[in-house]
Amino acid sequence: MSSKKKRAQTIMHIDLSLDAAEDEEREVEGAHADGDQHHHQQEEEGGEKISLNGGKEGSSHREDSQKEEKDQGCENPIAKDTIKDELCALQAEMDRVKEENKRLQEVIDRTLNGYYELQMRVADIQQQEQPKEHRVSLSLGGGSFQEPTKAGEGEQIEEPSVADQSGDLGDDKELGLSLSLRTLAGPHADTSEEKGKGLKSWQPLDDKLQTGGFSTVTTQSINPATRKTRVSVRARCQGPTMNDGCQWRKYGQKVAKGNPCPRAYYRCTVAQGCPVRKQVQRCLEDMSILITTYEGTHNHPLPVGATALASAAATAANFMLPNDANPSSSTADTAPLSYLNPYLANPSSHLPPMNSLTRSTGYSSIFGAASGNDHGRQQPSSATYPWAASSIPNPGFAGGSSWLPNKGTWNGEDANKSLAGNTGAIASDSKFTAAVQAAISSFINKDGRTSAHRRGE
DNA sequence: CGGCTTTGACCGGCGC
DNA sequence: GCGCCGGTCAAAGCCG
Numbered sequence: 103m104s105s106k107k108k109r110a111q112t113i114m115h116i117d118l119s120l121d122a123a124e125d126e127e128r129e130v131e132g133a134h135a136d137g138d139q140h141h142h143q144q145e146e147e148g149g150e151k152i153s154l155n156g157g158k159e160g161s162s163h164r165e166d167s168q169k170e171e172k173d174q175g176c177e178n179p180i181a182k183d184t185i186k187d188e189l190c191a192l193q194a195e196m197d198r199v200k201e202e203n204k205r206l207q208e209v210i211d212r213t214l215n216g217y218y219e220l221q222m223r224v225a226d227i228q229q230q231e232q233p234k235e236h237r238v239s240l241s242l243g244g245g246s247f248q249e250p251t252k253a254g255e256g257e258q259i260e261e262p263s264v265a266d267q268s269g270d271l272g273d274d275k276e277l278g279l280s281l282s283l284r285t286l287a288g289p290h291a292d293t294s295e296e297k298g299k300g301l302k303s304w305q306p307l308d309d310k311l312q313t314g315g316f317s318t319v320t321t322q323s324i325n326p327a328t329r330k331t332r333v334s335v336r337a338r339c340q341g342p343t344m345n346d347g348c349q350w351r352k353y354g355q356k357v358a359k360g361n362p363c364p365r366a367y368y369r370c371t372v373a374q375g376c377p378v379r380k381q382v383q384r385c386l387e388d389m390s391i392l393i394t395t396y397e398g399t400h401n402h403p404l405p406v407g408a409t410a411l412a413s414a415a416a417t418a419a420n421f422m423l424p425n426d427a428n429p430s431s432s433t434a435d436t437a438p439l440s441y442l443n444p445y446l447a448n449p450s451s452h453l454p455p456m457n458s459l460t461r462s463t464g465y466s467s468i469f470g471a472a473s474g475n476d477h478g479r480q481q482p483s484s485a486t487y488p489w490a491a492s493s494i495p496n497p498g499f500a501g502g503s504s505w506l507p508n509k510g511t512w513n514g515e516d517a518n519k520s521l522a523g524n525t526g527a528i529a530s531d532s533k534f535t536a537a538v539q540a541a542i543s544s545f546i547n548k549d550g551r552t553s554a555h556r557r558g559e
Numbered sequence: 560c561g562g563c564t565t566t567g568a569c570c571g572g573c574g575c
Numbered sequence: 576g577c578g579c580c581g582g583t584c585a586a587a588g589c590c591g
Contacts, residue, residue: 352564354583367582371562381582 332397336385339392343382346394347404348372350380361386373402 337344343366350368358365363384370378378398385391 351562353585355565356581356583359580365581379582 332395335394335396337392337394338390340390341392342366343368344392344394348378348400358383363389370398370400372400372404376401 335344335346343350349371351371352366352368354367355364356367357363361383363386365381365383368380368382370376370380376398378396378400380397381395383393383395385393
């Protein structure tokens with residue numbers, strides 16, 4: 103698939119996301135609109151989506167109809183009465199539809215609430231069974247990845263993603279943003295083990311991701327031996343690398359044992375001497391999944407496009423972390439969280455005030471990135487990545503990424519409680535969703551502007 | 560021509 | 576000590 107097509111998909115997605123707002127707008131207009139207006143609404147009721155352009159066309163069409171009716175009205179007063187009656191009938195119909203929508207919305211809310219409760223319960227139960235080291239995964243995007251629990255291990259908490267529901271219920275009203283939080287407890291959070299076993303166990307949830315084109319699941323781990331932290335990001339991405347807003351230079355490539363797909367090594371070149379490195383490798387079981395592992399701490403301010411999602415990740419992180427009372431939180435200062443950036447003190451201007459969200463200052467420096475511009479010269483190479491279609495000249499679509507910190511020394515009981523609570527809280531907390539939405543929308547807007555610019559609009 | 564990718568060589572950690 | 580393996584280096588080549 104070409105990058106243009108991908109861009110078109112993104113645009114289409116935006117169009118769909120705006121349907122709800124536009125719908126409401128139309129309903130307001132409906133009070134003094136004509137019958138044609140209702141015609142459009144009926145189309146929407148039938149499940150047919152109207153994009154922004156479609157809406158514009160519709161309104162112009164409406165104007166024409168109004169003119170026609172005006173003409174008719176001047177000529178025939180009886181027809182005018184008929185139109186008035188029609189209008190009344192349509193308004194009544196519209197009210198009925200509104201009420202129906204309300205009822206449906208309530209059903210959705212109830213379903214979601216029930217789902218969240220179940221999710222929390224599952225997390226609670228699992229953590230009581232496995233009070234071990236934790237990993238936290240954050241998924242952003244149009245879908246999420248399923249984590250099949252490995253037979254015999256049972257260490258990963260399998261939680262049906264919020265995305266599943268949002269995909270079913272809210273795909274016509276929401277931004278297409280879904281949040282999925284997973285808590286993972288494993289005997290060894292080191293990435294090397296993760297890469298060897300854990301990563302392979304990650305499976306794509308559904309094919310929505312392929313069309314959604316933007317999805318990440320991240321895990322963050324601290325190697326207890328070296329105190330080196332790593333962030334592993336899984337993203338469905340057709341390109342050779344995921345665009346995370348930073349500039350990278352490839353310095354090596356190796357074929358790792360057990361995975362015929364070569365692992366590429368990149369260094370951050372945004373600033374000289376930046377120690378951050380990343381490894382990029384295709385998932386063995388699903389070539390469309392790109393596993394990116396970040397290591398190190400940026401010694402430079404992040405690109406603007408990279409900060410928004412980073413803030414979301416930081417917000418998520420703060421939700422997932424033990425509170426300040428936990429003395430172990432001080433380890434965050436000594437053991438730099440992977441892919442952190444101390445320059446992200448003020449997460450993002452896109453976001454609402456984060457005071458209430460950044461409870462732990464030690465984690466305000468989490469770095470995450472998403473950008474629509476591929477600054478790096480990470481050109482796809484079909485020779486290197488045979489699965490990457492040669493028709494992709496440039497991965498214009500960018501997989502977002504986010505990172506969540508994990509305490510190297512997570513405190514048992516309190517952590518478990520707060521983690522379980524936070525899992526549910528983070529999904530339902532309006533601040534968090536607002537932060538993520540802001541991040542995603544900034545990403546989408548950016549991408550949208552770029553594509554619009556390219557199309558000469 | 561500068562910056563990047565490619566790729567074989569090299570190095571260090573780890574298990575046997 | 577040896578071999579394996581992951582990670583890094585650096586020269587050569589490519590590209591805009």
